[in-house]
């Protein structure tokens with residue numbers, strides 16, 4: 383795996399374009415199994431998870447070809463139904479092929495996604511929803527083996543103990559569009575990525591109402607066609623770039639982003655004292671002073687995303703005072719805390735809440751990334767730290783950020799990528 387060295391203390395400044403959303407692109411790619419004609423997806427981020435899902439889809443008989451950021455998918459062989467463990471275990475979004483395979487091909491064999499560095503991530507709600515649509519499901523040596531002659535519409539409640547499930551909603555929605563009759567999904571995820579998936583399915587010919595609310599209605603159709611769809615901008619990447627500017631005491635304009643997708647985050651950024659301005663498709667941030675301590679609770683949309691809590695924690699280490707960061711979606715997602723403390727932060731973590739005593743200053747250190755967003759938090763900390771920070775295992779970062787190092791360098795960061803053998 384590669385690592386980054388970052389020389390902290392540079393004030394970031396500049397304009398940068400947001401990439402397409404990984405978490406929208408992945409379920410949309412999986413739903414392309416449903417299409418009877420070619421699919422063209424624009425603004426697909428070139429990140430490792432997208433490449434991995436491309437390989438899963440190749441195994442399932444789809445051809446994939448790239449032209450710039452346009453990904454073309456077409457079913458060449460509609461008979462394979464088995465997704466490989468070696469690929470799905472790398473990335474939980476691989477499980478999103480289950481619903482589309484069942485709906486389109488009548489059967490599926492998909493590995494249960496394993497444990498993960500951000501905590502317990504069951505798929506019981508995915509399975510409950512598919513069973514309600516009439517699928518016959520059993521577990522066989524770590525694989526979900528699913529069959530259904532034709533799915534039948536049903537009323538399904540997807541709300542779980544920690545709120546709605548995002549990829550669970552994607553799986554059930556993608557299955558229901560070809561079911562016989564109507565499906566009502568209650569407790570559906572309201573995330574913009576699910577809305578984007580819904581728009582893609584509608585472009586294929588699906589009939590869906592209620593996107594963006596917690597009740598989605600689907601009227602099943604016999605067949606879907608093809609589509610040409612532009613993936614939404616990555617709100618998590620956009621906010622990570624804004625937080626990078628904030629932690630450096632600098633400024634940035636992120637373009638191509640939907641400011642409405644980040645309302646809760648922008649409000650909190652204003653609370654820390656940053657000057658925020660936005661238009662429909664761009665957000666600018668100017669940080670003139672060190673951040674004020676501001677508490678956050680990560681929640682399902684429209685709350686602060688759990689995918690930003692690690693980066694926020696990094697920012698709060700510079701605040702002048704105490705703040706708390708709670709993650710109600712993944713209460714164990716705090717692996718970055720020990721690494722931030724190695725850089726001089728003072729963070730204590732208990733029962734899903736990190737308490738941060740802002741130290742005003744971090745110092746460079748060698749740290750190791752444990753997952754995608756933790757990697758981003760360590761990079762942000764490195765931008766602010768005194769001296770040199772080396773972030774190991776940035777392969778985690780490459781799973782979901784498109785060329786983040788180059789984007790940050792474009793804003794003035796001093797950082798470079800090395801192969802591990804250069805820095806044993």
Ligand code: EPU
Pocket residue numbers: 405406408474475500502503504505506507508509542543544545546547548549550687688689711712754755782
């Ligand atoms: N949950 C259940 N049962 C289920 C599914 C989920 O109890 O069957 C629980 C989870 O344990 C968690 C909560 O419900 O406590 C929400 O999990 P969710 O299913 O929504 O997570 P996910 O769909 O597996 C997606 C994103 C994650 C993001 C979460 C929350 C994708 C590919 N992944 O995961 O993104 O953190 O939603 O917003 O869309 C990332 O990009 O770094 C990332 C981890």
